[in-house]
Amino acid sequence: MRTKKSVTAQDIFPQLQEWRRYFHKHPELSFQEKQTSEKIIEVIKSFGVFKIETNVGGYGVIATLTTGDGPVIGLRADMDALPILEQADVEYASSVPGVMHACGHDAHIAILLGVARLLSEKVKDRLWRGTIKLIFQPAEESCDEQGESGAVKVLKSGCIDDLSAVLALHMCPWQRRGTVQLHDGPSMANNDEFHLIIKGRGGHGGYPQHTNDPLWMSTFVLQTLYSISGRKLDPLQIGALSIGQIAGGEAHNIIPDQVEIKGTIRSYEERVRDQLVEEVRRAAEIVKPMGGEYELMIQRGEPALYNNLAINQVLREAAESMTIIEKPFGMGSEDFSYITREIPGSMFFLGCGLEEERGLHHPRFDIDEYSMVDGVTILLKSIESLLESEGGRL
Numbered sequence: 001m002r003t004k005k006s007v008t009a010q011d012i013f014p015q016l017q018e019w020r021r022y023f024h025k026h027p028e029l030s031f032q033e034k035q036t037s038e039k040i041i042e043v044i045k046s047f048g049v050f051k052i053e054t055n056v057g058g059y060g061v062i063a064t065l066t067t068g069d070g071p072v073i074g075l076r077a078d079m080d081a082l083p084i085l086e087q088a089d090v091e092y093a094s095s096v097p098g099v100m101h102a103c104g105h106d107a108h109i110a111i112l113l114g115v116a117r118l119l120s121e122k123v124k125d126r127l128w129r130g131t132i133k134l135i136f137q138p139a140e141e142s143c144d145e146q147g148e149s150g151a152v153k154v155l156k157s158g159c160i161d162d163l164s165a166v167l168a169l170h171m172c173p174w175q176r177r178g179t180v181q182l183h184d185g186p187s188m189a190n191n192d193e194f195h196l197i198i199k200g201r202g203g204h205g206g207y208p209q210h211t212n213d214p215l216w217m218s219t220f221v222l223q224t225l226y227s228i229s230g231r232k233l234d235p236l237q238i239g240a241l242s243i244g245q246i247a248g249g250e251a252h253n254i255i256p257d258q259v260e261i262k263g264t265i266r267s268y269e270e271r272v273r274d275q276l277v278e279e280v281r282r283a284a285e286i287v288k289p290m291g292g293e294y295e296l297m298i299q300r301g302e303p304a305l306y307n308n309l310a311i312n313q314v315l316r317e318a319a320e321s322m323t324i325i326e327k328p329f330g331m332g333s334e335d336f337s338y339i340t341r342e343i344p345g346s347m348f349f350l351g352c353g354l355e356e357e358r359g360l361h362h363p364r365f366d367i368d369e370y371s372m373v374d375g376v377t378i379l380l381k382s383i384e385s386l387l388e389s390e391g392g393r394l
Contacts, residue, residue, distance in 0.1 A: 007121050009376035012114055016372045019043070020110035021092035027081030027099045027106070030142035030150070033059040036079050036109070040136050043113050047120035050134075057153030058138040062160070065119055070130025073383045074166035074343070075115060076336060077108035078140035078150070087363040102365040104171030104352070107372055109136065111169065114376040115383075128387035135160060140335050147299065151335040155342060163343045165311055167382055168336050169375050170329070172349035173359055177371045179351030180319040180378070183328045184309045187347070189240075189266040190273045191301035191333030194280050196221070196261040199293040205253040214259040215248055217287045221261070222246075224283040232279050239267040239276050240331050266331040268304050305329070305337040311346040311386075318381035319348070322374065332360070350375050 009016075028036050037059040044050050050063040059079070086093050086100040094100045112134050119132060139150030154160060172181055198221060200214035225241060233239050241263060248259035265280065267273040277298055284294045316324060329349055336347055352371035358364050 007118060009114060009118065009373045009380070012117055012376075013370065013373050015117065016110050016114045016376070017369050019113050020107050020369060020372065023106035023109050024101045025092045025095050027094050027096055027101045028079075029083060029099055030080040030139035031058050031144060033079045033138050037061055037136070037138075040079075040109065040113070044116055044134075047116055049120045049123050050116065053159055056157050056159050057150050060138045060150065060154055061136040063116060063134040063136075064131060065123060066131040067123060068129040070128070071164040071387055072131040072133065072162045073386050074133045074135050074160055074163045074345075075112055075379055075383065076135040076137055076166060076168040076339065077112040078105045078137050079109055080105060080139055080141050080150070082141055082361060084361065084363050088366055090366065100363065100365075102361050102363065103141070104360070104365075104367060105140070107171050107352070107367055107369075107375070108169065111372050111375040111379065112136065114372065115379050118376065118380055128384060130387040131162075132383055132387070133160065133163065135166075143301075149302070149335040149338070151338040155338060160339070160343070165308070165386055166339055166343050166345035167311065167315070167379060168345070168347040169350050169379065170334070170347060171352045171360075171367055171371070173353045173357055173365065173367065175325065175349065175351030176353045177351050177368045177374065179323045179325060180315070180374075181325045181327055181329065181349035181351070182307070182312055182315060183326060184307055184312050186268040186304040186328070187307050188305035188329045188334050188337065189238075189268060189331045190270070190304045192265040192273065192277065193299040193301060194263055194265060194277075195297040195299075196280070196284055197295040198259045198261070198284075198287050199295070200257060200291070202255045202257040205255055208255065211255045212291045213255050214257065214287075214292060215255065217290050217292045218246070218248070218259045218261065220286050220290075221283050224286060225261075225263070225280065228276065228279045228283070233272065233275070237269065237272045238331075239265075239272045241265050241276060241280070266333070268328075302333040302335050303337045303341055305334050305347060306340050307346040308340070308344040311344060314382050314385050315346060315348050315378065318378045318385065348378070350378075
């Protein structure tokens with residue numbers, strides 16, 4: 001009797017591509033992923049084997065498959081798009097003006113649906129014991145008025161409290177297909193924002209002696225801020241400070257009462273994170289001897305992404321046929337870090353670069369779609385490895 005051939009990730013590539021292009025064409029911003037959620041639910045229901053939880057942390061969806069007592073392994077994909085006007089000339093370009101999947105979340109969703117598709121076939125053979133939770137998470141890119149992103153809200157829902165381990169991936173346009181980027185420990189940055197208001201006394205530009213010019217004071221503050229990384233931080237430590245907005249004044253001949261400076265602070269270690277925040281405060285203090293005052297607001301964002309060493313080893317084995325780059329992912333941030341702070345977890349970057357590199361958040365961002373086959377394969381091998389090991393591998 002001829003045995004039935006198992007369905008592979010390569011076999012379902014046309015479906016992966018169809019799903020990814022659907023989500024790319026219909027992007028939705030953070031906390032607005034209603035249509036995206038409905039499509040995910042429709043596809044998951046068609047497999048007929050998953051328990052589905054909806055409206056998790058917003059429009060999040062969790063699909064659960066259980067084959068008996070054992071570890072509970074989570075796989076997470078983010079769902080939201082960015083407020084970017086797409087410039088790519090492709091037939092599946094965004095149909096929503098000013099909104100675009102420019103960070104690969106459309107591919108993340110398609111890959112997780114691909115894993116679901118193959119699990120629905122494999123569950124019939126019951127080759128493992130345990131539970132798999134596929135977590136389609138909303139709002140990775142933005143926070144709500146409470147300062148909470150989707151990962152925080154999913155954690156607060158209690159729906160993933162039982163996880164033994166959690167895995168995620170991110171598309172990586174600076175690596176070509178066939179490459180996986182991994183790193184143990186801190187791999188993406190703490191993300192803090194600052195809003196500094198320098199206050200003086202405005203007046204006529206022709207009579208500066210009657211003013212206390214906050215623009216003049218801000219030039220000294222800016223020099224100090226820009227020198228922090230090079231002169232206050234240990235050269236062996238990882239940290240960055242960048243200024244993204246400066247606002248002050250409304251006319252060429254009027255000195256304003258105040259100047260606003262907004263920026264971002266990035267780091268890997270908590271000690272460095274605290275030091276950089278303190279150095280920003282010290283820089284602001286410069287205005288006081290000049291007769292100025294200031295207000296400083298610090299918004300604590302995502303913590304550094306910490307990749308679990310044991311789970312990374314599972315990923316290495318799952319990706320052993322590919323080129324593995326051992327390197328941190330840079331100074332970007334990821335709200336998956338909130339989850340890995342509570343649950344052993346790891347994220348890998350999946351090579352998907354085109355001939356012409358189109359970076360993350362670029363208006364022409366696109367991927368080598370066949371890399372999704374690699375993503376499905378690695379995730380499937382990893383969860384099978386974790387579930388087949390007695391009690392998991394942690």
